[in-house]
Amino acid sequence: xxxxxxxxxxxxxxxxxxxxxxxxxxxxxxxxxxxxxxxxxxxxxxxxxxxxxxxxxxxxxxxxxxxxxxxxxxxxxxxxxxxxxxxxxxxxxxxxxxxxxxxxxxxxxxxxxxxxxxxxxxxxxxxxxxxxxxxxxxxxxxxxxxxxxxxxxxxxxxxxxxxxxxxxxxxxxxxxxxxxxxxxxxxxxxxxxxxxxxxxxxxxxxxxxxxxxxxxxxxxxxxxxxxxxxxxxxxxxxxxxxxxxxxxxxxxxxxxxxxxxxxxxxxxxxxxxxxxxxxxxxxxxxxxxxxxxxxxxxxxxxxxxxxxxxxxxxxxxxxxxxxxxxxxxxxxxxxxxxxxxxxxxxxxxxxxxxxxxxxxxxxxxxxxxxxxxxxxxxxxxxxxxxxxxxxxxxxxxxxxxxxxxxxxxxxxxxxxxxxxxxxxxxxxxxxxxxxxxxxxxxxxxxxxxxxxxxxxxxxxxxxxxxxxxxxxxxxxxxxxxxxxxxxxxxxxxxxxxxxxxxxxxxxxxxxxxxxxxxxxxxxxxxxxxxxxxxxxxxxxxxxxxxxxxxxxxxxxxxxxxxxxxxxxxxxxxxxxxxxxxxxxxxxxxxxxxxxxxxxxxxxxxxxxxxxxxxxxxxx
Ligand code: M6R
Numbered sequence: 001x002x003x004x005x006x007x008x009x010x011x012x013x014x015x016x017x018x019x020x021x022x023x024x025x026x027x028x029x030x031x032x033x034x035x036x037x038x039x040x041x042x043x044x045x046x047x048x049x050x051x052x053x054x055x056x057x058x059x060x061x062x063x064x065x066x067x068x069x070x071x072x073x074x075x076x077x078x079x080x081x082x083x084x085x086x087x088x089x090x091x092x093x094x095x096x097x098x099x100x101x102x103x104x105x106x107x108x109x110x111x112x113x114x115x116x117x118x119x120x121x122x123x124x125x126x127x128x129x130x131x132x133x134x135x136x137x138x139x140x141x142x143x144x145x146x147x148x149x150x151x152x153x154x155x156x157x158x159x160x161x162x163x164x165x166x167x168x169x170x171x172x173x174x175x176x177x178x179x180x181x182x183x184x185x186x187x188x189x190x191x192x193x194x195x196x197x198x199x200x201x202x203x204x205x206x207x208x209x210x211x212x213x214x215x216x217x218x219x220x221x222x223x224x225x226x227x228x229x230x231x232x233x234x235x236x237x238x239x240x241x242x243x244x245x246x247x248x249x250x251x252x253x254x255x256x257x258x259x260x261x262x263x264x265x266x267x268x269x270x271x272x273x274x275x276x277x278x279x280x281x282x283x284x285x286x287x288x289x290x291x292x293x294x295x296x297x298x299x300x301x302x303x304x305x306x307x308x309x310x311x312x313x314x315x316x317x318x319x320x321x322x323x324x325x326x327x328x329x330x331x332x333x334x335x336x337x338x339x340x341x342x343x344x345x346x347x348x349x350x351x352x353x354x355x356x357x358x359x360x361x362x363x364x365x366x367x368x369x370x371x372x373x374x375x376x377x378x379x380x381x382x383x384x385x386x387x388x389x390x391x392x393x394x395x396x397x398x399x400x401x402x403x404x405x406x407x408x409x410x411x412x413x414x415x416x417x418x419x420x421x422x423x424x425x426x427x428x429x430x431x432x433x434x435x436x437x438x439x440x441x442x443x444x445x446x447x448x449x450x451x452x453x454x455x456x457x458x459x460x461x462x463x464x465x466x467x468x469x470x471x472x473x474x475x476x477x478x479x480x481x482x483x484x485x486x487x488x489x490x491x492x493x494x495x496x497x498x499x500x501x502x503x504x505x506x507x508x509x510x511x512x513x514x515x516x517x518x519x520x521x522x523x524x525x526x527x528x529x530x531x532x533x534x535x536x537x538x539x540x541x542x543x544x545x546x547x548x549x550x551x552x553x554x555x556x557x558x559x560x561x562x563x564x565x566x567x568x569x570x571x572x573x574x575x576x577x578x579x580x581x582x583x584x585x586x587x588x589x590x591x592x593x594x595x596x597x598x599x600x601x602x603x604x605x606x607x608x609x610x611x612x613x614x615x616x617x618x619x
Contacts, residue, residue, distance in 0.1 A: 001078040001617045002090075002105035003027025004185070005203075006166045006176040006196030008071045010223045012042075017066060019195070020074035021058070023202035026250055028054050029258070029403045029607065029614040030198060031078025034089035037061075038101035039069035044170040045101045049089035053608070070223070071174055073166045073196075075103035078613035081111070082128030092132040094139025099170040100148075102135035105198060106183040107618050109161035134159065138167050148177045149220045149229070156181065156218065156231050162360060162617065166196060179218045179231070183617050184358045186384060187211040187219055187226050187238060194221040198615075199382065201401060205247045211238035212384035241384060250401045257600075258607045259404035259496075263592050264455060267448035269409035270585060272398035273416040274444055277424075282438040284424045291393045295375060297429055299349040302327050303342065303374075305334040305365040306353035307616070309407040309491060310414055313379075314353050315484035316584045317418035323581065324426040324436070334365035335619070348374040351421070355402055355410035356615040357385025364619060366390050379417045381410050395421060404607045405614050406496055408592050411488065412451070412585055419444060419582070443578070447585050450576040454586055458593045461573055464555070465597035468522060471499055475516065475523040476591070477506040477547075479540055482526035485584050489524055489591030495609050496599035506543040519551030524594075526587045527558040527565055532580040537564070544568040557587050 005023030007016050020037050028035075035057040036049025046066045050056040054076060075090035082088035091101040108114070111130035114137065119125070123136050134155060141151035148169050156165070162182035168175070178185050178196045188195030188203035188210055195203035196219065200210050213219055216231040219238070228236045255261035278284055289296075302321060304314035311333055318329040332342065334352070344350065350369035354362045357380040366376050366387055378391035381399050388394035397413035423437040468474075474493055478486035487503035494501050504513050506525065517523070525544050530537045541564050548554050548568045556569035559577045566572065575586040599606045 001031050001613045001615060002198070003030040003076040003202070004103055004105050004164055004166055004196070004198045005074040006072070006178060006221065007193065008174055008176055008221050008223050009193035010070060012070050013068050016069045016072035017061070019206065020072040022205055023197060024054055024074045024076050026201040026204070027198055028076050029405055031076050031613045032608050033079050033084035034077045034086070035075065036089045036091050037072060037074040038091040038168055039066050040071040040168050040170060040173045041067035041069045043067060045099055045168060047091050047093070047101055049086060049091065051084050051086050051089060071168055071176060073101065073103050073168055073176060080107050080618055081130045088127045088129050090131055092127060092129065092135035094135035094137065095169070096139070096143045100135065100139040100142055100167060102131065102138055102165060102167040104131035104134055104163055104165050105617060106163035107161045108134060108159050108163055110159065114158065134163070134165055142169055148172045148175055149218060152177045152179050152218055153229065153231065153233060164198065174222050175220060177218065177220050180213055181216050182360065182363065182386065184386060185213050185219070187213065187221065189226070192223050194223065194226055196221060200243045201250050204243060204245070204250060208243040208246070209240065210243055210384065211240050212389070213238045245400055250403060257404065257596070259406055259408060259596055262402055262404055262409045263589070263596065265400065266409045266412045266455070266589065267452040269397070269399035269413040270416045270451060271448035273413045274420065275398065277420050278441060282441065284420065284427050284437060284441065286395060286420070286424050289377070289393045289395060291375065291377070293428055296349070296425065298347050299327060299375065300347045302329040302349045302351060303337070303344060303369070304329065304331045304351045304353060305337050305362055305369070307334050307359055307361050309411045309488060310353040310355060312484040312488045312491070313411055313414035313418060314351070315487070316415050316481050317351070317422065319481050320419055320581050321422035321425065324422045325429060327425065332365070334359070335361035337365040338368045342372070344369055344372040344374045346373040346375070350374045350376045351379060352376065352387055352391065353379045353414050353418070354387050355381045355407055355414070357382040357387040358615045358617050359387070360617050360619045363387050363390060379414055379421070381413060403614070405609055405612050406492055406595070406606065411588065415584055416444065440579070443582060447578065447582060450578055450586060451589060453576055454589050457574065458590065460571070461590045461593050462597045464571060465594045466601045469598055469601035471522055473500040473521070475513070475521065476501065476503040476526070477509065477523060477543060478503070478526035479506045479536055480528055480532060481581060481584050482528055482587060485526045485587045485591070486524070488588055489595070492592055492595035493598065495612060496595045496606050497602055497604065498610070499598070506540055509543060509546065514546065514550070517547050517550040517552045521552045522555060523547055523552045524555045524557065524591065527556055527562065529559050529577065529580040529583055530562055530564070541565060541568065557590055
């Protein structure tokens with residue numbers, strides 16, 4: 001939520017504004033209900049801000065250009081306190097004559113008390129935001145101390161909640177100060193210029209040298225370098241790393257939308273996540289895990305914590321990991337985990353799944369698990385993000401940057417990583433299915449080509465999406481690993497097309513939801529492979545019959561060669577044959593494509609759906 005950029009360079013020209021605007025464009029996926037910039041010019045701090053997407057800010061800057069500057073900060077907002085208006089947009093001003101400008105990501109939980117205190121001291125507020133409280137506090141401390149870093153340090157000690165703050169002051173040209181607690185901030189190191197960003201996308205067009213900051217740290221950047229201190233004032237150091245992708249990975253590359261591009265990157269997301277996981281003899285090696293094999297052997301329970309799409313990846317993980325390892329796996333929505341008095345001890349492995357690595361609900365669940373003594377492992381797509389840092393171990397997915405708000409390639413990569421983890425645990429523990437690990441890995445390696453093949457067959461799905469653009473409700477059914485796929489298909493349609501959509505376990509239908517079926521009701525059914533044990537395939541075919549008999553329009557996702565579905569399907573979408581457990585990597589693809597094209601047919605912005613943001617960094 002909220003994208004943050006900071007820049008200092010040597011030249012007094014338009015570079016600062018250009019860099020900040022470019023960074024904001026790359027971070028707009030994080031929040032897009034208003035945007036603003038502040039530049040330190042020769043006349044002081046100049047700001048421009050506008051409600052709505054970044055385009056509105058661009059128009060404002062063309063109509064009323066700011067003076068040249070070598071220092072700037074910029075912000076794209078996802079509103080928490082105060083609606084998305086010009087007045088609530090960041091930056092906010094503070095200090096004598098409003099000479100300080102500050103931007104913020106997160107929530108300052110004690111802002112009411114601080115605001116009252118400031119009002120009692122005569123302060124007046126121009127916005128409804130919690131951010132303005134921080135701006136006024138840092139401004140006042142600057143007026144008292146004359147040092148931006150120290151002013152920030154004094155103030156962060158008084159703030160509760162989660163925040164990244166960036167500030168500039170008219171009297172400190174060439175300096176940007178940032179602070180972070182439970183909210184992301186990375187440093188980009190250039191040559192005679194330095195950067196700050198919510199993530200590396202903010203400056204990837206300029207440098208790949210990045211520094212990860214720790215919790216409760218303050219960073220000061222100048223054109224010549226950066227210094228880091230803790231909130232207690234002690235000297236600290238960030239952790240340097242090289243970003244392995246370049247700016248082109250964060251651009252649309254000829255596709256109309258990021259989402260479409262990312263759907264087409266899925267074969268690579270799966271393939272790259274499998275890379276380097278096995279030795280020549282096929283034995284799985286997860287060197288990056290950082291947990292001893294002995295410790296992992298002691299695990300007797302796994303709890304997956306995640307939100308949204310990542311939680312559906314966790315549901316797939318449950319089927320796979322329980323089957324391969326016989327370790328009980330529970331999936332808990334991260335925001336519920338803390339409040340359900342979870343049964344967790346030092347033999348529990350808590351696996352968090354997160355694309356961004358910054359989802360606050362998931363982060364808090366991981367912290368709670370740590371407090372309870374659990375071993376924590378993060379499956380994450382973003383290097384240097386907070387959740388892996390707070391975890392005992394990490395297994396990175398290699399999907400590359402995911403920009404579209406609707407998660408697609410990260411989902412496939414997360415499922416792939418869960419399979420790898422399950423197979424690794426099976427191998428390590430010598431459980432019943434350990435011998436199958438190599439065979440399953442070989443089958444997994446065939447999946448990228450199958451996803452590619454499937455992406456080439458989406459013509460009919462796109463046609464259907466276009467003629468179904470007026471649908472008022474769509475249902476999704478699945479069983480076993482098809483159940484989370486059905487849930488994910490419904491989520492994609494809700495978030496992109498604003499259509500009421502529900503995913504159900506197909507077996508649950510006759511316990512209530514079948515009452516929703518009326519003539520013409522579209523129902524997607526994810527059919528398991530005919531090879532699925534326990535005659536599950538037959539049972540799902542019966543479920544299709546039941547709804548078809550009540551007039552549903554059945555859109556059936558079935559494996560190549562599965563003709564049993566034909567008599568009961570209004571439409572059949574074919575997916576390549578694959579082992580039953582791996583089918584989610586294929587079955588979800590037509591559902592993603594359907595949601596993308598239906599939303600496009602409705603004229604909606606698929607990359608930035610209403611009310612949403614890519615990284616949900618508030619609870
Ligand atoms: O970054 P994370 O994977 O932790 O995000 C979790 C969810 O917020 C995310 O998957 C969300 O549900 C997506 N918008 C779904 O497309």
